Amino acid sequence: MDSRPATERQPRLSVVANEETGTAKWDSERVMILPPDLLTAIQKQLESTLGAAGGGLLFIAAERQAAETVEVPRGFRPGSAGIPREILEAAGRRQGSLGLGRVRFGEIAGGVVVFTVENNPFALAHGPAAKPVCHLYRGWGAGILHRLTGDEYYCEEAECVATGASTCRFVARPARMR
Numbered sequence: 001m002d003s004r005p006a007t008e009r010q011p012r013l014s015v016v017a018n019e020e021t022g023t024a025k026w027d028s029e030r031v032m033i034l035p036p037d038l039l040t041a042i043q044k045q046l047e048s049t050l051g052a053a054g055g056g057l058l059f060i061a062a063e064r065q066a067a068e069t070v071e072v073p074r075g076f077r078p079g080s081a082g083i084p085r086e087i088l089e090a091a092g093r094r095q096g097s098l099g100l101g102r103v104r105f106g107e108i109a110g111g112v113v114v115f116t117v118e119n120n121p122f123a124l125a126h127g128p129a130a131k132p133v134c135h136l137y138r139g140w141g142a143g144i145l146h147r148l149t150g151d152e153y154y155c156e157e158a159e160c161v162a163t164g165a166s167t168c169r170f171v172a173r174p175a176r177m178r
């Protein structure tokens with residue numbers, strides 16, 4: 001992994017796939033390209049088997065993965081710098097570079113963070129739904145904020161493209177504020 005702080009780095013190049021070796025790379029990092037509808041199929045199967053707990057599992061998995069992979073400066077201590085917007089925005093650009101939608105952070109106040117995701121492949125692949133479906137993005141937001149603050153975070157999806165909204169919008173707050 002690149003050891004420079006995320007804030008000092010140039011935007012990455014696109015993913016380059018090599019059919020002969022069966023590998024895809026994003027800079028030097030190995031990635032794999034999955035069609036969004038595969039994840040949607042997994043999600044729908046989890047929800048039909050487990051009900052709401054299926055969405056909860058996706059949330060937990062994404063939360064853990066985001067907390068482990070968000071890039072922070074060397075020696076960073078959770079909670080020592082409030083909620084650094086530049087780290088959030090670098091994490092958002094990473095999502096965009098991977099084709100996971102355009103993330104924009106709004107207001108950050110009192111530990112509460114609002115963000116939107118445009119062109120969110122999870123919502124678009126899911127199709128119409130009665131409730132918001134982007135559990136992976138809820139977990140992503142909660143995981144990053146947990147890593148940055150040391151607090152457990154809860155993240156709800158206030159509006160979702162799958163329920164007819166124009167963009168997916170998320171509100172993350174420390175679990176102690178619920």
Ligand SMILES: [Zn+2]
Nearest residue numbers: 123134160168
């Ligand atoms: Zn959504």
